[in-house]
Amino acid sequence: MLPVGNKNIASRVAAFQRGKLPHAIMLEGERGLGKHTLAQHIASIAVCQGASAPCGECRGCHLCGVGSHPDVVTVSPDGKQLTVDKIRTLRQNAYLKPTLCDRKVYIVECADTMNNSAQNALLKVLEEPPTGVVFILLVDSADSMLPTVRSRCITLSLTPPSRDEAAEYIASVTDKSAAEIDTALADAKNNIGVALLALSGKNVGGLAHLASELLLDINNSTSYEMLVKLKPYEKDRAAIDSLLSELLLRISHLLREGCYTHIKEGLTRAQLIKAYDAVVELKKSANSNANTMLLFTNLCSTLKSL
Ligand SMILES: [Zn+2]
Numbered sequence: 117m118l119p120v121g122n123k124n125i126a127s128r129v130a131a132f133q134r135g136k137l138p139h140a141i142m143l144e145g146e147r148g149l150g151k152h153t154l155a156q157h158i159a160s161i162a163v164c165q166g167a168s169a170p171c172g173e174c175r176g177c178h179l180c181g182v183g184s185h186p187d188v189v190t191v192s193p194d195g196k197q198l199t200v201d202k203i204r205t206l207r208q209n210a211y212l213k214p215t216l217c218d219r220k221v222y223i224v225e226c227a228d229t230m231n232n233s234a235q236n237a238l239l240k241v242l243e244e245p246p247t248g249v250v251f252i253l254l255v256d257s258a259d260s261m262l263p264t265v266r267s268r269c270i271t272l273s274l275t276p277p278s279r280d281e282a283a284e285y286i287a288s289v290t291d292k293s294a295a296e297i298d299t300a301l302a303d304a305k306n307n308i309g310v311a312l313l314a315l316s317g318k319n320v321g322g323l324a325h326l327a328s329e330l331l332l333d334i335n336n337s338t339s340y341e342m343l344v345k346l347k348p349y350e351k352d353r354a355a356i357d358s359l360l361s362e363l364l365l366r367i368s369h370l371l372r373e374g375c376y377t378h379i380k381e382g383l384t385r386a387q388l389i390k391a392y393d394a395v396v397e398l399k400k401s402a403n404s405n406a407n408t409m410l411l412f413t414n415l416c417s418t419l420k421s422l
Contacts, residue, residue: 118157119150120285120308121277128272129154132161133169137219138270139245142227144258145274148309151254152225154274156180159188159221162250176217183365186215192225200234207241210249219248227253228260235262242268276306290315323355327362330419331370331391334383339416346412356408360399360415367392394418 118126132138141158143151160170160180170177179185191198191206206222214220230238242251242265251269255261258271276282279301285308286297292315304310326345333342349355371388383391398415 117153119153119274121281122274125154125272125274129158132158137162137250139249140242140251140253140269142253142255142258142261142266142269142271143274144255144271146256146307148307148313149274149276150309151274154272155223155252155254158252159223162219162221163187163217165217184368187217187220188223189221190223190225193229196229198224198226198230198234200231200237203230203234203237207237210241211246214248219250221250221252224251224253228255228257232262235265239265239268277308279306282306282308282311286311286315323359323362327359327366330363331366331383334419339420342416343412350408356402356411357399360395360402363395364392367395391419
């Protein structure tokens with residue numbers, strides 16, 4: 117899916133679909149404008165095995181859509197910064213052959229948190245890109261990147277859609293009234309992600325973020341602190357189900373990355389495998405278990421006992 121509005125970007129991406137996929141793309145725009153959505157779309161174009169990429173039906177598109185494609189790797193900061201060590205690991209890995217298709221995609225989240233050393237480490241691989249590898253850098257502002265890195269990338273700048281386009285989209289994914297949507301969009305200056313945040317009262321992409329936080333919490337927080345974070349979702353069945361799915365995605369992502377780098381977040385590979393199995397079991401019981409807080413308590417104690 118392409119971000120709403122942004123017709124200029126749609127036509128650039130259409131050119132990618134005709135086979136001219138650049139090896140480095142920088143997606144620029146503030147949080148909530150759809151950088152991740154666009155990155156996912158471009159990644160699907162790269163790894164699609166259908167006749168008209170992205171076909172949305174082939175194994176490549178399917179795996180990419182659920183975040184499990186082995187040749188689509190997301191690199192994100194462990195803390196506030198994307199470190200030079202992480203970029204060096206990425207660089208080594210980029211020269212290995214893809215697993216499923218003839219292309220590999222690296223989605224580098226928060227690329228503007230790299231310091232100059234990390235950016236220069238990345239620059240080396242952008243200057244001599246391995247065949248078939250596509251780097252997608254996500255940044256709030258391209259100005260925060262070194263000019264040498266910028267000059268190696270095709271930059272696509274996302275902008276908020278028109279009020280009508282944004283309102284139509286939000287109406288299609290929520291049950292909010294037209295007046296509520298209009299007020300939220302006015303406050304958010306038509307930024308759909310920010311408006312959805314205000315309308316839901318929860319974080320944008322909040323569940324994905326929460327899943328990452330819970331994994332970090334295993335060694336750093338008490339069960340009680342974890343439960344406090346889960347409390348706002350107590351009455352939201354769909355959110356609970358999505359949270360467990362996000363946890364599975366995040367754990368499988370960490371396991372995949374563990375094939376070539378150290379396991380992050382202070383967990384061992386064996387712990388992550390146990391966590392995966394435990395979350396699968398919880399997901400099964402989530403559908404039948406009426407007591408949500410009990411489910412959350414089980415989740416926290418399971419994760420803490422790893
Ligand atoms: Zn496909």
